[in-house]
Amino acid sequence: MSFDFIGFLNIILSGLLTGAVFGLLALGLSVIFGVARVVNFAHGEITALAMYTTVVLFSFLHVDPFIAVVPVAVVFFIFGYLLHGAVIHRFVHRPEHVQFILLLAVAIVITNGLLITFGPDARGVSLDYLLESIEVGPFLIDRGKFYAAGVAVAAAAGLFSFFRFTATGTAIRACADNLHGARVIGLNVKRLYALAFGLGSACAGVAGCMLVVLVDLTPGSGPVYTLLAFVIVIVGGLGSMTGALVGGALIGVSEAVAGFFISPSAKSMFSFALLILVLLFRPRGLLGGRL
Amino acid sequence: MNRRQFHKAFIGASAALLAPFKIVRAQSSKLKIGVLLPKSGLQGVIGQSCQKGADLAPVVLKERLGVDLELMNTDTETNVDTARTRAERLIEEGAHCLVGPFDSGAAAAIAQVAEQRGVPFIVNIAAAPQITEQGYKYVFRNFPIATELATNGLTLIKDLFNATGAAPRTAVFMHVNDTFGQANAKAIGAILPRIDPSFKVVETISYDPAARDLAVEVAKAKSTRADFLLLVSRLNDAIVLRREIVKQRWNIMGIISPGSPGMYENQFFRTLGKLSDGCISNVPWFDPKSPLTKAVDTVFRKQNPKDQLRFHALNVGYTFEAILVAGDAFKRARSTSAGALTEAVRRTEIKERMMIGGPIKFNAKGQVEGNLSACIQNQGQKPLVALPAASAEVKPVFPWSEYKRT
Numbered sequence: 001m002s003f004d005f006i007g008f009l010n011i012i013l014s015g016l017l018t019g020a021v022f023g024l025l026a027l028g029l030s031v032i033f034g035v036a037r038v039v040n041f042a043h044g045e046i047t048a049l050a051m052y053t054t055v056v057l058f059s060f061l062h063v064d065p066f067i068a069v070v071p072v073a074v075v076f077f078i079f080g081y082l083l084h085g086a087v088i089h090r091f092v093h094r095p096e097h098v099q100f101i102l103l104l105a106v107a108i109v110i111t112n113g114l115l116i117t118f119g120p121d122a123r124g125v126s127l128d129y130l131l132e133s134i135e136v137g138p139f140l141i142d143r144g145k146f147y148a149a150g151v152a153v154a155a156a157a158g159l160f161s162f163f164r165f166t167a168t169g170t171a172i173r174a175c176a177d178n179l180h181g182a183r184v185i186g187l188n189v190k191r192l193y194a195l196a197f198g199l200g201s202a203c204a205g206v207a208g209c210m211l212v213v214l215v216d217l218t219p220g221s222g223p224v225y226t227l228l229a230f231v232i233v234i235v236g237g238l239g240s241m242t243g244a245l246v247g248g249a250l251i252g253v254s255e256a257v258a259g260f261f262i263s264p265s266a267k268s269m270f271s272f273a274l275l276i277l278v279l280l281f282r283p284r285g286l287l288g289g290r291l
Numbered sequence: 292m293n294r295r296q297f298h299k300a301f302i303g304a305s306a307a308l309l310a311p312f313k314i315v316r317a318q319s320s321k322l323k324i325g326v327l328l329p330k331s332g333l334q335g336v337i338g339q340s341c342q343k344g345a346d347l348a349p350v351v352l353k354e355r356l357g358v359d360l361e362l363m364n365t366d367t368e369t370n371v372d373t374a375r376t377r378a379e380r381l382i383e384e385g386a387h388c389l390v391g392p393f394d395s396g397a398a399a400a401i402a403q404v405a406e407q408r409g410v411p412f413i414v415n416i417a418a419a420p421q422i423t424e425q426g427y428k429y430v431f432r433n434f435p436i437a438t439e440l441a442t443n444g445l446t447l448i449k450d451l452f453n454a455t456g457a458a459p460r461t462a463v464f465m466h467v468n469d470t471f472g473q474a475n476a477k478a479i480g481a482i483l484p485r486i487d488p489s490f491k492v493v494e495t496i497s498y499d500p501a502a503r504d505l506a507v508e509v510a511k512a513k514s515t516r517a518d519f520l521l522l523v524s525r526l527n528d529a530i531v532l533r534r535e536i537v538k539q540r541w542n543i544m545g546i547i548s549p550g551s552p553g554m555y556e557n558q559f560f561r562t563l564g565k566l567s568d569g570c571i572s573n574v575p576w577f578d579p580k581s582p583l584t585k586a587v588d589t590v591f592r593k594q595n596p597k598d599q600l601r602f603h604a605l606n607v608g609y610t611f612e613a614i615l616v617a618g619d620a621f622k623r624a625r626s627t628s629a630g631a632l633t634e635a636v637r638r639t640e641i642k643e644r645m646m647i648g649g650p651i652k653f654n655a656k657g658q659v660e661g662n663l664s665a666c667i668q669n670q671g672q673k674p675l676v677a678l679p680a681a682s683a684e685v686k687p688v689f690p691w692s693e694y695k696r697t
Contacts, residue, residue: 004514010539014506120335121558122527131537131566142506142538215503216527216562224503259507264498265468267507 006138011256013139019252020149021210023245024156025225026232028203031159034239035176035196038088039096041103044226045110046201050076050208051217052114058125058212065125069151069209073202080201084194092193107222114219124216148210155206156245159199163241172196176239231271235278237285246287250274321359322621322632324614325381327391327401332369334394340603341393341415344610347590351611352618355586360618367392375400382408387627388636390613393606395419402430411620411633415613416606423658429629431636431657433612435575435664441478443664444549444573445486448521450678451547451571451666452489455689459518459544461493465508465532466523467500471551475523479549493517500525509535519544519690522551529553530562537566544690548572555667555674557602567669569691571677576647576665577608578682583645587611601674608646615641616651647682 029043040046053072057063083106091099130144163169175182175192182189211217211225228251233239236247251271258270278285326345329338342364349360363386367374374397378389382404388411392398398417405412406427414422414432418440423432435443452458464479466472476495483492494515498508509532512520520543524532530553536543546569548554554570577584577600584600591600591607600607620635621627641651649661666678670685677687 007510007514011507011510014510018504018506122530122562124562126562126564131534133538133540140539144538216530218527224501256507260511264496264502264505264508264511267502268499 008260009138010140011260012253014142014145015253015256016249017142017145017149017252018214018256019249020152020245021207021214021248022228022232022252023236023248024152024203024210025207026229026236026244026248027156027159027241028200028207029229030233030236030239030241030244031203032197032200033233034241035172036084036088036092036193038092038099038197039103040197040200041100041226042107042110042222043200043204043229044224045107045222046076046080047204047208047211047225047229048114048217048219048222049110050205051212051221052118052123053205054209054212055123055125055217064127065209065212066147066151069206072205072209073155076205076208077198077202079198080204081194081198083201084197085190088197089190089193107226111219111222114222118219120218120220122216122218125212130213144213148213151206151210155203156241159203160241162199168192168195228271231275234285235275237288240285240287243285243287247285250286320627321361322617322627323361323363323385323387324617325363325365325378325384325386325389325391326610326614327365327367327374327377327381327389327397328610329369329393329397330366334369337393337606338366338369340606341391341610343591343595343598343603344415344607345390345614347587347594347607348611348614348618350590350594351586352615355583356618356622358618358622360614360621362614367394367397369394371396371400375404378404378412379408382410386410387621387629388413388617388632390610390617391415393417393610395422398422398432402427405429409629409633411617411629411636413613413616413636415610423656427657429633431616431639431653431659433616433651433653433659433662434609435662436658437474438478438482439660439662440550440575440664441475441482442486443575443662445479445482445488447573447664447666447678448547448549449486449488451687451689454678454680454687457544457689459490459690461515461517462490462519462521463512463515463517464492464495464521464523465512466495466497467525467528467551468497469500469525471525472497472500472523475549475551479521479523490518492521498528500528502528502531505531505535506539508532509539509541513539513541517543520546522546522548522554524548524551524553526553526556526558530559533559533563533566533570546570548574550574550664554669555602555604560602560669560672560674565672567672569688570669571687571689572667572674573664574605574667575609575662576604576667576676577645578647578665579676579684580682581643581645583643584608587645604674612644612646612651615645647679 032040054065054068057068091102132143134141171187172192232247232251233244236243254270255267259267328341365377374392378401390413393416395417398414406429411429416434418437420436466476555572560567588600624631624635647665648663651659665676667674668677675684676682677685
């Protein structure tokens with residue numbers, strides 16, 4: 001078989017676009033850990049919940065996922081804020097294994113709730129334009145992936161701007177950098193933690209909306225996305241927002257290249273191989289650091 | 292006559308008087324069939340589909356054979372150990388024979404129980420050859436084994452090309468990398484050279500059935516420039532793959548499955564709509580022209596007014612036929628005793644069938660030989676029999692025209 005260079009470039013591009021959505025998914029996890037110091041083991045399940053919300057909006061109200069992204073982000077911000085205020089806040093200062101069990105319980109409740117409500121069948125959205133491709137010279141770009149990556153990059157840019165240019169964003173960063181200092185100057189740490197958890201959940205919400213465009217989902221999808229988000233943030237650097245995006249792109253492209261050159265069956269293996277290499281040679285992640 | 296002689300005479304006379312009634316009771320009683328299916332868990336949807344075939348069997352067989360059947364339904368929960376314990380319990384509760392369980396692993400476990408307890412077990416769907424290779428006396432199977440499935444499916448590809456006059460020269464073979472997919476790939480690799488196909492497999496690509504995205508797999512397949520896609524899939528990956536082929540504008544002559552699920556299932560049509568059309572699956576299927584199929588369809592529609600038999604063809608068909616074997620044996624044995632029933636099952640010869648293939652007749656191993664597959668092509672968003680010609684509902688179309696958005 002002769003080497004298909006254009007085909008190879010196409011799959012690199014495809015990997016980058018998918019990686020942007022994965023990056024946003026991981027960004028949510030990174031924000032929650034970077035600020036609230038809680039490792040959200042229910043992150044993938046929250047994403048799956050957002051995916052089902054998008055499917056329901058599409059099935060019953062015919063809302064396009066690219067329009068649903070705004071209400072879903074708002075709903076999941078509120079959901080995350082309330083979840084933190086009502087439950088998770090009580091566990092912030094408890095040992096990490098207690099937090100782990102709590103969030104695992106939240107994950108199991110969400111997964112089983114989805115299974116009871118929607119059944120085991122795969123669901124998704126079917127829109128004609130999602131079957132189209134954009135032709136740019138020799139490149140063939142999946143229209144759905146292109147739009148989804150665009151939304152993911154815009155959401156990430158919005159989040160960066162929020163942290164960089166708003167007073168609340170600066171206050172959240174202050175909490176992440178120096179908790180005692182933040183308390184001394186009178187910041188409402190509990191509220192800011194809840195806000196960070198809300199923002200992380202909103203990221204999961206937006207990523208969920210965009211993932212529906214790319215893949216079908218089942219109630220069991222949650223743990224897969226939790227694991228994926230962890231791999232990305234560890235590779236990119238836990239707590240680093242830029243690292244999450246870079247990690248997403250790296251995982252997307254490495255899976256695509258490994259699938260093309262070696263075997264598609266070995267795609268996931270390469271993500272984990274990359275994870276092991278990063279843990280061995282740069283345990284803080286490629287862009288590891290504080291938020 | 293002393294007291295002891297009187298008692299002996301009384302017992303003897305009583306036994307002689309009651310004996311005929313005992314025979315009458317055995318002849319007229321119901322046959323209790325323990326139905327084991329995976330109605331929950333990973334294979335839950337398929338198990339529920341099979342259950343529809345079991346549910347309609349007593350009605351159809353009462354009408355056609357005049358036998359009374361009582362189903363004792365149980366859920367194996369897609370778990371081999373559960374299948375074993377549920378089989379034990381069904382026998383304890385009085386099941387005269389067992390039917391099920393749509394899974395080779397569970398079938399092997401139930402077969403051991405049936406053999407130990409001396410209760411006939413009729414496998415509805417399970418393709419692992421070893422189930423009927425163990426020398427079991429009470430285990431019977433009316434379903435093609437894996438190699439037979441692959442041979443039937445590949446032979447039908449040749450028939451399809453002959454019928455349509457198409458002459459593709461190359462194929463790319465894509466298959467799921469789970470146990471089922473690997474076994475199929477191995478069987479196809481071994482059988483394909485023997486049937487002398489007109490095409491050459493230029494590349495084999497395995498993939499994870501749970502893959503989120505098949506863009507890389509399709510890009511790799513596309514780069515081979517093969518004429519058609521030979522596919523062994525599951526359901527969800529078949530849907531993802533079909534979409535990806537359109538997105539990447541891979542204009543192939545068609546997609547042919549030599550014997551895997553996915554492309555003929557209801558969800559494939561519901562999810563893909565007109566995009567589902569053209570796909571071909573060479574799988575065991577019912578003969579739509581058989582009077583027995585028509586009788587089954589009538590009852591199916593009464594019991595499932597919102598559903599269609601064609602979306603459950605394999606599951607309903609083979610589950611129904613397994614119960615048909617039991618009912619037919621019961622009618623001939625005139626007894627529910629395990630020995631008589633097993634002997635009657637062994638001597639089964641049912642010529643009027645629902646599924647495509649020769650008569651249901653078990654060989655010395657308890658296996659039915661001569662079960663065939665049909666070439667099922669999706670046309671008008673329905674799976675329709677395109678080959679063999681004697682059972683065809685539509686003419687096969689190959690190559691299929693490229694998908695165009697309307």
